[in-house]
Amino acid sequence: MHIQVKRTGGFVGATRRAEVDTSGRSDAEAWHSLAREALASGKGSERAGVPDGFHYEVTVDGHTVHFADPHLTDAQRSLVSKVLKEGA
Amino acid sequence: MDANHVFCGIVPPHMLDHLARSGSAAVADAARNALRMDAFHRERRLSAVAGAPPQPTVPGAGTPPDAAQRCAESVLRRTIGDAEHHQRLPGRVVRAEGQDAVSDEPVNRAYDGLGHTHRLYLDAFERDSIDDSGLALNATVHYSRHYDNAFWDGEQMVFGDGDGEVFNDFTISLDVIGHELTHGVTQYTANLDYSGQSGALNESMSDVFGSLVKQYALGQGAAEADWLIGEGLLTDQVQGVALRSMKAPGTAYDDDVLGKDPQPATMDDYVETTDDNGGVHINSGIPNHAFYLAATALGGNAWERAGRIWYDVLTGGKLATDADFASFAGLTAAAARARYGEGEEVQAVLDAWKQVGVPTGSEEGSAVVRQRSGTTAPTPTI
Numbered sequence: 001m002h003i004q005v006k007r008t009g010g011f012v013g014a015t016r017r018a019e020v021d022t023s024g025r026s027d028a029e030a031w032h033s034l035a036r037e038a039l040a041s042g043k044g045s046e047r048a049g050v051p052d053g054f055h056y057e058v059t060v061d062g063h064t065v066h067f068a069d070p071h072l073t074d075a076q077r078s079l080v081s082k083v084l085k086e087g088a
Numbered sequence: 089m090d091a092n093h094v095f096c097g098i099v100p101p102h103m104l105d106h107l108a109r110s111g112s113a114a115v116a117d118a119a120r121n122a123l124r125m126d127a128f129h130r131e132r133r134l135s136a137v138a139g140a141p142p143q144p145t146v147p148g149a150g151t152p153p154d155a156a157q158r159c160a161e162s163v164l165r166r167t168i169g170d171a172e173h174h175q176r177l178p179g180r181v182v183r184a185e186g187q188d189a190v191s192d193e194p195v196n197r198a199y200d201g202l203g204h205t206h207r208l209y210l211d212a213f214e215r216d217s218i219d220d221s222g223l224a225l226n227a228t229v230h231y232s233r234h235y236d237n238a239f240w241d242g243e244q245m246v247f248g249d250g251d252g253e254v255f256n257d258f259t260i261s262l263d264v265i266g267h268e269l270t271h272g273v274t275q276y277t278a279n280l281d282y283s284g285q286s287g288a289l290n291e292s293m294s295d296v297f298g299s300l301v302k303q304y305a306l307g308q309g310a311a312e313a314d315w316l317i318g319e320g321l322l323t324d325q326v327q328g329v330a331l332r333s334m335k336a337p338g339t340a341y342d343d344d345v346l347g348k349d350p351q352p353a354t355m356d357d358y359v360e361t362t363d364d365n366g367g368v369h370i371n372s373g374i375p376n377h378a379f380y381l382a383a384t385a386l387g388g389n390a391w392e393r394a395g396r397i398w399y400d401v402l403t404g405g406k407l408a409t410d411a412d413f414a415s416f417a418g419l420t421a422a423a424a425r426a427r428y429g430e431g432e433e434v435q436a437v438l439d440a441w442k443q444v445g446v447p448t449g450s451e452e453g454s455a456v457v458r459q460r461s462g463t464t465a466p467t468p469t470i
């Protein structure tokens with residue numbers, strides 16, 4: 001599974017990107033279930049968001065969803081945090 | 089007179105308005121009295137602010153608080169919540185109005201920052217909280233984990249702790265707190281659309297008044313102020329002094345991890361992008377710099393004339409929700425002329441917009457611009 005996160009907006013206004021390829025990873029199954037849970041409640045098109053809130057564009061194996069602060073589920077928050085922290 | 093004291097400080101003006109229309113003659117009378125006294129004190133404070141010579145003063149020091157100030161302080165209602173690293177808002181209440189400082193510094197910084205912001209709006213612009221009707225001010229700290237952001241969610245402010253490597257705690261900069269609350273003021277007034285040029289104006293309003301909150305709290309005139317947004321927010325591992333510079337947009341940071349401050353100072357460098365709602369945090373550098381130029385040209389305290397002009401436009405009812413830079417610029421010239429007449433204020437505003445390359449429109453100041461077309465605009469200070 002290929003997971004990409006693009007984070008835009010925020011107080012700073014800087015764009016950040018990171019991605020994770022789970023093939024061959026020992027924790028691949030944990031990534032897959034987190035990604036599936038996050039996408040299950042994701043919106044297909046961009047939400048308005050709030051002033052200074054982050055926007056997230058998450059693409060999993062070619063399928064893209066959009067999230068906007070502060071309307072993220074716990075799974076969505078974990079996924080974007082994890083990819084931005086551990087991804088390349 | 090007793091009735092005034094009863095109402096003063098306990099009942100916010102919008103409630104007094106309501107009471108003044110009360111069926112009970114006694115209640116309505118007392119409320120109308122209180123409103124009259126309130127208006128009287130506000131008027132007095134307004135002339136005091138407008139007429140006072142520029143003087144750097146620490147708010148609350150030097151002059152004894154008058155009746156209006158005591159009223160205002162009692163209307164100030166702050167509540168700080170702790171999200172405890174979850175996403176829940178407003179979180180567990182950890183400090184309410186009037187309670188002592190706690191051991192958790194972000195809580196105290198948020199509490200104090202709300203107070204400083206409330207005070208600038210009240211003292212300089214006679215605005216009673218962000219809705220001008222004494223709205224309670226709420227903030228939540230410790231939102232999520234290692235969260236590199238602060239935002240306004242439409243009802244309250246939210247602060248992250250930062251990741252500790254690039255960003256410190258987002259309550260560290262007073263101007264950031266003023267910035268977030270100003271999003272609330274904008275929401276209740278011009279309600280500028282948060283994308284493209286109107287979004288960049290929305291952002292710029294927050295930077296302008298956020299910076300003024302800090303300048304007022306520190307008693308700094310336009311010449312002494314650092315004009316930085318988010319000073320202290322970057323860790324010492326980052327090459328940079330702040331997140332934005334109104335004095336020199338584009339120079340706040342230049343770092344391997346964070347990249348370079350992307351803000352333009354003039355229309356020549358306007359950034360076309362679809363990210364960040366069309367670059368609302370990027371192109372805000374242009375109106376930010378215009379404000380800086382106008383405020384420093386006028387000198388003295390930036391909240392007194394430049395700030396007043398910008399505030400008049402934000403709250404004056406003529407600014408469209410989808411306004412672009414040029415229509416905003418034209419309105420600042422009109423507001424300067426309406427409040428101060430034909431003089432150095434209008435000239436400073438027109439010169440500022442000219443230097444950043446934003447036209448002020450055919451209606452506003454074209455004669456002045458033509459008249460001055462032979463003169464060379466001063467080079468923007470970098």
Ligand SMILES: [Zn+2]
Pocket residue numbers: 011051052267271291294
């Ligand atoms: Zn903002």
